Amino acid sequence: MPDSVLTVTGLRKFFTVKRGFPRVRTVTVRALDGISFHVRDGEAFGLVGESGCGKSTAGRAGLRLVEPDGGEIVFKGENVVTASKARMRELRRKLQIIFQDPYASLNPRRRIGKALIEPMRVHGVAGQAECEERARALLAEVGLPDNAMLRFPHEFSGGQRQRIGIARALTLEPELLVADEPVSALDVSIQAQILLLLQRLQERRKLAFIFISHDLGVVRYFCQRMAVMYLGRIVETGPIPAIFQEPLHPYTKMLRDASPVPDPRYKVVTLRIEGEVPSAVNPPSGCHFHPRCPHVMPVCRDVYPEWRQVDGERGVACHLHNR
Amino acid sequence: MSAAGPSQGANHAPSGGVGAHSSATAGAPILTVENLVTEFRTGGGWHPAVRNVSFAVQHNETLAIVGESGCGKSVTALSIMGLLPPANGRIAGGHIGFAELDLVTLDEEEMRRIRGDRISMIFQEPMTSLNPVLTVGFQVAEALRYHRDMGRREADAAALELLDQVKIPSARARFADYPHQFSGGMRQRVMIAMALACRPELLLADEPTTALDVTIQAEVLALLAELKTAYGMAMIFITHNLGVVASIADRVAAMYAGEIVETAPVDDLFAHPTHPYTELLLRSIPRVDRDMGGLTTIAGQVPAISAMPWGCRFAPRCPFREPVCTSRDPVLVPLPDAPDHQVRCWLRAPPAEGGHA
Numbered sequence: 001m002p003d004s005v006l007t008v009t010g011l012r013k014f015f016t017v018k019r020g021f022p023r024v025r026t027v028t029v030r031a032l033d034g035i036s037f038h039v040r041d042g043e044a045f046g047l048v049g050e051s052g053c054g055k056s057t058a059g060r061a062g063l064r065l066v067e068p069d070g071g072e073i074v075f076k077g078e079n080v081v082t083a084s085k086a087r088m089r090e091l092r093r094k095l096q097i098i099f100q101d102p103y104a105s106l107n108p109r110r111r112i113g114k115a116l117i118e119p120m121r122v123h124g125v126a127g128q129a130e131c132e133e134r135a136r137a138l139l140a141e142v143g144l145p146d147n148a149m150l151r152f153p154h155e156f157s158g159g160q161r162q163r164i165g166i167a168r169a170l171t172l173e174p175e176l177l178v179a180d181e182p183v184s185a186l187d188v189s190i191q192a193q194i195l196l197l198l199q200r201l202q203e204r205r206k207l208a209f210i211f212i213s214h215d216l217g218v219v220r221y222f223c224q225r226m227a228v229m230y231l232g233r234i235v236e237t238g239p240i241p242a243i244f245q246e247p248l249h250p251y252t253k254m255l256r257d258a259s260p261v262p263d264p265r266y267k268v269v270t271l272r273i274e275g276e277v278p279s280a281v282n283p284p285s286g287c288h289f290h291p292r293c294p295h296v297m298p299v300c301r302d303v304y305p306e307w308r309q310v311d312g313e314r315g316v317a318c319h320l321h322n323r
Numbered sequence: 324m325s326a327a328g329p330s331q332g333a334n335h336a337p338s339g340g341v342g343a344h345s346s347a348t349a350g351a352p353i354l355t356v357e358n359l360v361t362e363f364r365t366g367g368g369w370h371p372a373v374r375n376v377s378f379a380v381q382h383n384e385t386l387a388i389v390g391e392s393g394c395g396k397s398v399t400a401l402s403i404m405g406l407l408p409p410a411n412g413r414i415a416g417g418h419i420g421f422a423e424l425d426l427v428t429l430d431e432e433e434m435r436r437i438r439g440d441r442i443s444m445i446f447q448e449p450m451t452s453l454n455p456v457l458t459v460g461f462q463v464a465e466a467l468r469y470h471r472d473m474g475r476r477e478a479d480a481a482a483l484e485l486l487d488q489v490k491i492p493s494a495r496a497r498f499a500d501y502p503h504q505f506s507g508g509m510r511q512r513v514m515i516a517m518a519l520a521c522r523p524e525l526l527l528a529d530e531p532t533t534a535l536d537v538t539i540q541a542e543v544l545a546l547l548a549e550l551k552t553a554y555g556m557a558m559i560f561i562t563h564n565l566g567v568v569a570s571i572a573d574r575v576a577a578m579y580a581g582e583i584v585e586t587a588p589v590d591d592l593f594a595h596p597t598h599p600y601t602e603l604l605l606r607s608i609p610r611v612d613r614d615m616g617g618l619t620t621i622a623g624q625v626p627a628i629s630a631m632p633w634g635c636r637f638a639p640r641c642p643f644r645e646p647v648c649t650s651r652d653p654v655l656v657p658l659p660d661a662p663d664h665q666v667r668c669w670l671r672a673p674p675a676e677g678g679h680a
Contacts, residue, residue: 050536157624187391187563189621192607196620214536217566221609221618241614258541259611260566264589266612277506277539 004038004074005208006062006176011035011071013054013061017281029280031057033232034071036307039176044202044209046219046226046240048255052279053229055212059178062210063095064088075176093123096174100181102165106153112139112164113149119171138167142197159190166197170205178210183218195222216259220244228252231280231288238314248316251289287319295320352379353524353557354403359417361395361402363628364410370628371415372398374581377655380525380557385548387560387572387589393625395581396561400527403559404444405434422524440470443518447530449510453502459513460486460498466520485516489546508539515546522554529561544571565608569593577601580626580636583655587664597658597666600637635669643670 013032018024031054039045047055061068064080073080075091083091099105106115116135120126126134132149139148142163153161162182169177179198183191199222201207213219219226220240227237228251236249247253277292278284284291290300297319305319361373373395380386388396401407403419405426419426421442426434438444446452454462463485464478473481479498486494489512502510511531518526528547532540548571551558560571568575569589576586577598585598596602606619623640626632632639638648647669656672658664666672 050538159624187625188565188604189391189607190624192609192618192620193622195609195618215609216537217609217611220611221615244611254538256611258537260537260540260564260570261610261612262565262569262593262605262608263612264569264572264593266569277508277536 003040005041005043005076006210007038007072007074008058008062009036009072009074011058011061011073012069013057013066014069019281027281030232030283031280032061032068032071035227035229035232035234036071037227037234037237039208039210040225042202042206042208043225044211044223046223047210047212047229048214048216048219048226049229050214050255050277052231054232054280055229056180058229059097059180059210059212063092063097063178065097089123093172094175095178096169096172096176097178097180098162098165098169098182100184102161103153103158105165106161106168108153111150111152115153115164116149116168116171119168123172125172134171135167138170141170141201142167143193157190158186159193162186162194163197166194166201170201173205174207176208176210178212180212181214182211184213184215191218198222216244216256228255231278231283233288233317235289235318236314236316242314248310248314248321249289249318250293250295250320254292287317350381352381353422354380354559355418355420356399356403357418357420359399359402359419360415361398361407361412362415363398363412365629368629369413369415370631372581372628373402375417376578376581376583377417378576378583378586380559382524382557383552383555385551385558385560385571385573387562387568387575388578389562389565389568389575390578391563391625393580393628394578396578397529399578400444400529400559400561404438404442404527405429405431406444436470439466439518439523440521441523442525442527443521443523444527444529445511445514445518445531447533449507449514450502452514453510455502458499458501459505463513463516463520466517470521482516482520485520486513488519488550489513489516491516506539508535508543511535511543512546515543515550519550519554522556524556526551526556526558527561528558530563531560532567533562533564540567547571565605577604580631581628582636582667583665584637584667585665586655587661591661591664595661595664597664597671598637598668599641599643599671603642635667645670 011032012034015029015031016026017029019027035058047058049055057066060066062073068081075095080091113135116138117131120131120134135149136146139146144160144163156164183194186194202209211219211223223240225239226243227234228249230251236252243252244256247256286302287300287305290296293300299319305317305322307315307317308321309315357377359373359376360371362369363372376399378386388399390396402414403426407413414427460479460482464482467473467478467481483494483498491497491509491512505513532543535543544567562568572589574588575592576583579600585601596605603619603621607621609615609618621640626636634649634651635653638644653667653669654674655665655667656674658666658672
């Protein structure tokens with residue numbers, strides 16, 4: 001895909017964990033079971049799904065913050081998975097990440113100024129004086145006062161810390177930002193502030209985003225396309241808002257319909273109780289979603305549905321659409 | 324300080340428009356909170372985290388208290404339960420009328436007899452409220468043994484029935500399982516079973532679905548609504564999520580910086596949000612059901628409890644602010660055309676004839 005800044009093909013990541021007592025056994029968690037997607041220039045691409053679906057692992061593996069077990073990641077024509085250590089370091093300048101809880105990723109004993117300047121010094125972007133200058137400009141860009149340079153992380157509120165996290169991710173002028181639940185820990189009024197900030201940055205800097213979230217409303221607002229993940233696989237991709245208006249996969253529809261809407265006229269539909277939700281440790285046979293699917297057919301229990309591209313822009317893995 | 328007084332009458336009024344559930348049981352409210360002031364000690368002084376909060380809840384009614392972190396919604400619930408940290412929290416004024424009692428005047432022994440029996444509470448993270456080394460069956464039965472003097476066998480049978488009622492699949496087989504063997508959604512069901520064991524008249528639910536995935540959240544909300552109707556109990560549902568409020572509440576109280584800024588029947592509140600805070604908050608939520616042209620933002624942040632502004636506490640962030648807002652405390656006033664709908668704002672709900680209590 002020529003206009004893609006990042007193309008991921010067949011990405012796999014299995015974790016082994018030890019479980020059980022008193023007899024310990026090793027189990028494999030298929031966190032990413034061969035996922036493929038691409039992010040276009042300047043586009044915000046949403047990855048959505050519920051806890052344990054692998055969306056955070058996908059974001060991290062995309063930057064090789066966790067080493068993938070298989071598959072290919074191509075950033076502007078270059079394979080990231082096979083890049084050498086030295087080359088990876090240069091690529092990292094272009095690929096940055098912001099986290100849900102910036103407090104956990106800021107050194108509590110380090111002043112904000114230093115936290116912003118350090119990456120620029122490490123990558124030899126400029127001299128100390130110029131780095132300081134740039135750090136100040138970044139703080140202004142994310143809406144923080146100049147004197148933040150000399151303060152410590154604990155002196156800031158949650159929203160301000162997220163601004164610091166964003167400023168730090170921007171220090172090396174990346175082209176792709178992975179945003180892992182960047183507004184999930186924030187209050188509604190602060191969430192809106194940060195979303196608008198990210199949107200301004202996206203426009204001004206022509207940034208591409210992989211935007212990971214469990215909140216479909218936020219993804220609908222911020223992203224242009226999205227992929228829905230379920231137990232380590234992508235089950236549907238498509239442009240927004242089409243994927244919301246007419247979801248093809250029953251899971252996408254279930255997620256959409258379960259998302260609460262601030263309007264009492266649209267009460268959330270009551271779902272049938274299903275007991276324990278399966279996990280990626282032991283995904284169900286066939287289509288992983290079949291035990292929860294209202295349209296389950298015999299074939300769904302045995303065969304994982306093939307990926308099917310629907311009119312170029314949209315794709316789905318579901319036997320309902322395989323006729 | 325008596326500002327909230329006049330509004331109380333309207334809360335008591337037989338609330339015809341409360342929604343689908345009022346009808347038969349609407350009479351004397353089960354819980355009446357009047358001018359509640361709860362203070363916390365920070366930096367050597369006592370500061371109110373909840374100021375002059377008044378509301379009432381009827382049998383078979385769900386009141387949602389909604390607001391952002393630090394608005395006092397959880398502190399209100401802890402005040403009702405008598406679970407404030409004794410070293411640095413205290414109720415500094417007001418009454419909490421529950422049936423025939425004033426909970427503020429009860430001692431710990433008397434409160435303990437009510438807690439888990441006539442009033443129960445469920446919390447956001449069930450794992451922190453469940454004992455990891457006791458089976459779920461034992462824990463659900465515990466309240467029955469303690470409050471109802473049931474024997475082991477009788478309590479276990481009742482507990483099993485409760486686990487069935489909260490729809491834990493194959494409850495009998497899972498009776499002797501431990502909390503870690505359950506998923507988050509199932510643990511929250513266990514918590515609900517524990518809370519409902521003694522058929523409380525009032526259930527306080529503090530963000531019970533916030534830690535859950537949306538599909539599981541939808542299930543738990545449906546379960547709570549169903550059980551509330553089945554038991555005819557009153558429920559106070561505390562949340563920051565206006566979407567959840569819309570799907571579960573009969574009536575809503577929106578809190579900001581320790582005060583109720585707006586209260587109304589749920590349909591009315593979402594159709595005509597009147598306080599600038601409520602209105603702006605509703606427009607700052609990205610919605611899953613429609614494209615938003617642009618999000619509204621509320622500038623600034625919630626003030627610290629030790630540095631509350633004069634007059635209206637929302638004034639420093641309010642785009643409609645006028646001089647009166649920063650000089651005098653606004654009063655919670657019923658709207659002229661909807662007495663059930665009360666708003667604390669000088670501009671949107673000016674008190675009739677100027678002079679007000």
